[in-house]
Amino acid sequence: MFERGLGVRPGRAAGDLMPVQVKRLMLLFAVAIGGFLVARHFLLPESFGLYGHYRAKAVDLVASQGLEYAGHQACPECHGEVATLKNASKHTVVACETCHGPAASHVSDPTQSKPELPTERGRCGLCHYYEASRPAGFPQIDPAEHGGQEKCVSCHNPHSPEIAMEGK
Amino acid sequence: MKRREFLRNLVSAAPALGILAAGVKLGDYVEASETGRRTEAVHLYGMGIDVDACIGCGRCAVACKAENHVPDDPFFFRTWVERYVFSVDGGLRVDSPNGGMAAFPPSGVPDERRMRAYYVPKLCNQCRKPPCVQVCPVGATFQTRDGVTLVDPDYCIGCRYCIQACPYGARYLHPQKKVADKCTFCYHRIVKGLVPACVEVCPKSARIFGEPRQSNTPLWEFMKNHRLQVLKPNLRTEPKVYYSSLDSEVR
Numbered sequence: 001m002f003e004r005g006l007g008v009r010p011g012r013a014a015g016d017l018m019p020v021q022v023k024r025l026m027l028l029f030a031v032a033i034g035g036f037l038v039a040r041h042f043l044l045p046e047s048f049g050l051y052g053h054y055r056a057k058a059v060d061l062v063a064s065q066g067l068e069y070a071g072h073q074a075c076p077e078c079h080g081e082v083a084t085l086k087n088a089s090k091h092t093v094v095a096c097e098t099c100h101g102p103a104a105s106h107v108s109d110p111t112q113s114k115p116e117l118p119t120e121r122g123r124c125g126l127c128h129y130y131e132a133s134r135p136a137g138f139p140q141i142d143p144a145e146h147g148g149q150e151k152c153v154s155c156h157n158p159h160s161p162e163i164a165m166e167g168k
Numbered sequence: 169m170k171r172r173e174f175l176r177n178l179v180s181a182a183p184a185l186g187i188l189a190a191g192v193k194l195g196d197y198v199e200a201s202e203t204g205r206r207t208e209a210v211h212l213y214g215m216g217i218d219v220d221a222c223i224g225c226g227r228c229a230v231a232c233k234a235e236n237h238v239p240d241d242p243f244f245f246r247t248w249v250e251r252y253v254f255s256v257d258g259g260l261r262v263d264s265p266n267g268g269m270a271a272f273p274p275s276g277v278p279d280e281r282r283m284r285a286y287y288v289p290k291l292c293n294q295c296r297k298p299p300c301v302q303v304c305p306v307g308a309t310f311q312t313r314d315g316v317t318l319v320d321p322d323y324c325i326g327c328r329y330c331i332q333a334c335p336y337g338a339r340y341l342h343p344q345k346k347v348a349d350k351c352t353f354c355y356h357r358i359v360k361g362l363v364p365a366c367v368e369v370c371p372k373s374a375r376i377f378g379e380p381r382q383s384n385t386p387l388w389e390f391m392k393n394h395r396l397q398v399l400k401p402n403l404r405t406e407p408k409v410y411y412s413s414l415d416s417e418v419r
Contacts, residue, residue: 051313052311054308055307055323061320062352062355062356063355067356067362068365069234071363095368098231098368098370098371102231125271127271127371131274132285133251133272133275133285135223
């Protein structure tokens, strides 16, 4: 039986080195791989794989997002005086848009939109109401005891918050 | 025989087809570069966080949502602020009401029982070895050559795998777009030479943006003068967000 298995080669014509089953299998593989390559060519998004395993154009897509915050460099162009005042005060590191909110639309067209002008106590309190977790030395007040219910801006100029106290 | 010839021709034509495909891609590259960012490969962006300076005002979280149109719901954040309050009996309370966007109400730990307390701003750590990128099945999240991990919103299938993989909880699924969303270091700003919105509005300069490899910059100054730590260094994700004065309880 063993010898018969060696001697007889079904499916192979005389002189042909490759059995017909292998040929058919190879054809099948060729079709599958070819089909994959063709499908890949059409399915793979353009610019995929240029820099890595991602669409290179996605970087431009993300980078093309519009601005909401103009940045503190934009404001002194028109508001130089108040910027100079602020920059000489304790609020020097506070950016304009920290309090006035996003102003990119105002910068691109000053007449169309105005940034907010917050004057309520709670807005100053975001930074200056006493909260025990705040770093020691940071100026904080107890809103119940400080200034009654007056608006902060009636005594403090937010662009120069220090008040020259009598006797000091 | 015809079939064999066809296959033979196909094999010999393969290199030519490859060159053709590469040509198409090169064309894309030239087009993609017309926005003027040919130098992005020389940058490597990072951020410093001065924990001692943070006053927990939450302006960063507010600015982030406004700049990047992050949904208002209190559980979608690209950046947020956490408060850590230790009490004398060894207890620790961590909270972040609405990401700190309306600052923080009293912690509930009375002053005499409080040991130490501080705020920690959190955001995507922009890891050098980001686990979120590794798991993306379609290549929709990736690290740019200037070291920022981004999401391709047109290509993301919303499978949430990256959200699971991020050890810092820095990602969320955008409820309308149904794609993963995360901090981009305000990529659209930094390519224009501006700083990220959170850095722009921070009234205490507790966030310092820059390039950790560049000297004589604010970030360099910060990294020179502080002992630094990253979050979860044991995970070997190699974050590029560097915290000063980081407590061991902050993960």
